[in-house]
Amino acid sequence: xxxxxxxxxxxxxxxxxxxxxxxxxxxxxxxxxxxxxxxxxxxxxxxxxx
Numbered sequence: 001x002x003x004x005x006x007x008x009x010x011x012x013x014x015x016x017x018x019x020x021x022x023x024x025x026x027x028x029x030x031x032x033x034x035x036x037x038x039x040x041x042x043x044x045x046x047x048x049x050x
Contacts, residue, residue: 009033013045 010032016025 006039009035009038 012029014027014029016027019025
């Protein structure tokens with residue numbers, strides 16, 4: 001089995017300042033390169049009580 005070589009293509013951050021209970025927000029992320037065929041990871045990096 002061949003080893004998998006991973007490289008970081010791009011990073012970005014998206015911030016939603018306030019999200020009231022039982023509400024939704026929409027946002028978008030634009031890529032410099034086509035991410036098709038790549039692994040895309042997203043995660044929450046923080047939370048604070050209002």
